Amino acid sequence: MTKISSSIPRYETSTCLHVHHHSHLLLLFIKSPAPGITTIPNSQWKKIHIAHSPPQKTFSFTDLLLTPTPTSTPIAGTTPFPLLSPEGVRCYRKALFQRAVIANCANSPGPGALILRGPSRYSTFIKDLWTHPETMQIVSETIGVPLEIVMPLEIGHTNIQTRSDSVDVKAMVDELGPEPLNEPVELSDADREYDPLKVDSIIPWHYDSYPYVCVLMLSHTEGMVGGETYIKRGDGSTAKIEGPQLGYACMLQGGEVQHLAARAIGVKERITTITSYRAATVGTYDSSYIANVRPYTSRSALYSDWTLYRLAKMREEISALEKTIVARPDQRIDVGELEAFVASQTAYLKRTARQLIPEEQEELLLAKYGMRSFRTAAKIWESIFKTIPIARQLTPVAGRDCWMPSSPLWRDLRDSLEDIQAGRMLESQKGRFVWTNERAYCMGDELLRQGLNEFFLSWLDAVGLWSLYRQLIPAEP
Ligand SMILES: [Fe+2]
Structure with missing residues (x-):
């Protein structure tokens, strides 16, 4: 209809x-x-x-x-x-x-x-x-x-x-x-x-x-x-x-x-x-x-469309599991299965929220760093390691005390580091990967993995790498 x-x-x-x-x-x-x-x-x-x-x-x-x-x-x-x-x-x-x-x-x-x-x-x-x-x-x-x-x-x-x-x-x-x-x-x-x-x-x-x-x-x-x-x-x-x-x-x-x-x-x-x-x-x-x-879409429309669809998808998943359990003799619970369900739903819900950068913050970040830097964030990151030798020593610990210290992204970073140590694959906005780089995985990598390029630029700035980078490679007009 x-x-x-x-x-x-x-x-x-x-x-x-x-x-x-x-x-x-x-x-x-x-x-x-x-x-x-x-x-x-x-x-x-x-x-x-x-x-x-x-x-x-x-x-x-x-x-x-x-x-x-x-x-x-x-x-x-x-x-x-x-x-x-x-x-x-x-x-x-x-x-x-x-x-x-x-x-x-x-x-x-x-x-x-x-x-x-x-x-x-x-x-x-x-x-x-x-x-x-x-x-x-x-x-x-x-x-x-x-x-x-x-x-x-x-x-x-x-x-x-x-x-x-x-x-x-x-x-x-x-x-x-x-x-x-x-x-x-x-x-x-x-x-x-x-x-x-x-x-x-x-x-x-x-x-x-x-x-x-x-x-x-x-x-x-x-x-x-x-x-x-x-x-x-x-x-x-x-x-x-x-x-x-x-x-x-x-x-x-x-x-x-x-x-x-x-x-x-x-x-x-x-x-x-x-x-x-x-x-x-x-x-x-x-x-x-x-x-x-995110950067070129009406945020209010995108954020509500996104959140509503994610919640609907979770509702479907939850109802399906409910039905499976109810249909079993004695409504038996398989703990392993439940753990797996909780892990995948938690990851899903987490990504739902992480993909949303608060609207006012998003406006400010895009205005400050520009669309071009946003689009080329991964290239900027590569070029930082080529042009700024100290970056290798600096980045593993950088920002913990000065960049969004209470953000759950720091917990995400710890989780990713644990996965890397265990040799597990990491999911990312650019497909799955295993960390094989000889330098240490850091917040910059975590933010790019999640596709949070706006936050990546602000983290770079907070740890002093943005100004160093811009001195070496001035912005194109
Ligand atoms: Fe495409």
Whole structure:
């Protein structure tokens, strides 16, 4: 059942009207005089917007020579598959370029780049498309696991690349519209030789914040160079997955496989829209972090979406265990099983809170150290050990008395040190690892492990390394 909200913006109504000639669908978009409840007629909805067929190929962990992790499921990724009809694409783009979406979701991370965060909060179409049972079934079957959308904020996150060299949101939006541009751009020799594995890629090697992702292409790709995804195989080589064409999507277990997104050149625009998922099965571990999205997302929306979804997930886990116990003869308790449950739920709950940096503090830290330092924190850390010899002696004990002395992060550091001593794997925002570095693991490593780059910079500052580093390597303008 889809609730028609009385607050559907007027412009959404009008922009969608001439796309949908079908009277049943109009129900979805017309602001009803007396707001009520209605359903999207499945057959109609599917006929107009969805043009789905399964991917020709899926890649398993085994295919990629990767060892499955305790949190992974067998399919690592898929080749592109058709998902939206051309009409569906137009409607989606119309929904994205509405005033309400642009006003509330748009920001520009750099020239020619635009991000729309959480558009489904302002577009019924986008919300209904991704949450529709048909779509949920398609994505679940494609990746071979029943999925749940991580949180409303992660429905239809949209990345836009334009030819513009401006960071002005309005100027970029003015270049775009519901109709995908189809004008290839002349390639230079350098463009033709572009190798994303050698020069800068749009997003360097990384793990996603969430376990599963579906990336849908809303632009023409004829004449496009690049735009594909590379996955790191178990033997260190790379597997290339072609980027999807207009209306096509591909899926990836991006939280579990290391991957890189190649820059796309040769086109006037490139719009991809991304929805993130976790497994909907009870007992399946959820490896999500919000470290990458925290700095550029409305904190109030993110923090409540995140906390509510984590609590809901825990509630499901607790009810499932309850049911198992009740169903047993004498309601017998297996202490070992209970201990394991408590350990995993405690870790889950702990991460839920640790990922949230208090809002005022977050604003101050980002303003003080800047987005660039935030993004390159791991590189800064590496370069500190190369350029400041005393760092090795200083860091193991640094900050205990001057940087957030009562923070539970100090306890986390002790726990990690214990794990390292016992030779156990550490989980991190960048995948699992064993500490093999010959220098001692310290608070800097702990903060980066948890994806708390903002805190990392403030710790560096408190222990005196930030000013030393900035003297050696001044900030780029
Ligand atoms: Fe990714």
